[in-house]
Amino acid sequence: MNRKLIPAFALSALMAQPAGALDLGSMTDAERDDFGRAVRSYLMDNPEVLVEAINELEKKQNAQVAEGDQQMIAANEDDLLNDPNSWVGGNPDGDVTIVEFMDYRCGYCKKAYPEVNSLLKLDGNIRFIVKEFPILGDASVKAARFAIATKQVAGDAAYEKVHDALMRLRGDITDESLSALAKQLDLDGEAIQKATNSSGVEAVIEANYKLAQRMGLSGTPSFVIGDEMLRGYAPEEAMKQMVDDQRG
Known part of the structure; x- marks a missing residue:
């Protein structure tokens, strides 16, 4: 040339x-x-x-x-990985941790939900942490409060059931639908609903908002995978690659 x-x-x-x-x-x-x-x-x-x-x-x-x-991840490591108020799934002793900031009304969170579950099952060595980050209106906050209250009132196993049910839910999130959900899961819906407005639940949501702000997050889903950030939805294969990269 x-x-x-x-x-x-x-x-x-x-x-x-x-x-x-x-x-x-x-x-x-x-x-x-x-x-x-x-x-x-x-x-x-x-x-x-x-x-x-x-x-x-x-x-x-x-x-x-x-x-x-x-x-940012290093500066907020303790709040990301060791918060006792956040539910831990997958393999609690896994060698790679995924933290998800999610909203129960977020369409892309719902799209990512089965793919994240598939990755956790197929890999078997991933620690998974959920951070409720309700940013899509009052119904999102209502759902997050209900899930957090379930963990505080009924424990981790009950939280997992509620979390899974809310991620699969396609209808409106209302007091009535949440009460019906609790009944379907054989949980004490009245006790959980009563706890949704407690200072303990409020503290968890406020802490998650502040953490997201420090991490520069404004949308859902957002993931922390090891020492990398993933802002937005990515297919399972892309997340798997990020996990593999963390293992070197």
Whole structure:
């Protein structure tokens, strides 16, 4: 491929300056115009150079984002991994931990739900933590309060049943539907409903909001997988790859 050369005056200027220190301000207007035309001509004749530069920029930006995510995860590690108010599923002794920030009315959370469950079962060595992050309105908050109250009133096994049922629920979330759900699962719906407005439940939701804010999260689902962040839905295979990457 024919590669046009940058004019001699531009090459001389580049060689006379330290790397990255070309001073266009020292050129005359005519020299700057010539330099600009030469650069444009070069890029038009060799567009792959621009593509390479864009790809390199994206790599650097992605690396910066990943480094920032790792720093946020490390700074909030205890709240992410050791919060006694968060339900732990999968393998509690797993070598990789997935933390999900979710909303029971989030369509993509519901889409991710069977794929996350499939990954947990097929892998068998993943610790899974749920963080209620109700951001889609009053019904989302109502569902989150009910799930958290279930854990506090009836324990982890009851929470898991309620969590699974709410993730599969396609109808409206109301006091009536939640009472019916508790009855279906043979739980004390009255005691759970009474606890939904307790200070203990409020404290869990508030802590999750604050943690999400510190992590820079504004949508659901959002995942922390080891020391990586996944913002939004990804298919099971992509999550599996992230888990495998954590294991080196």
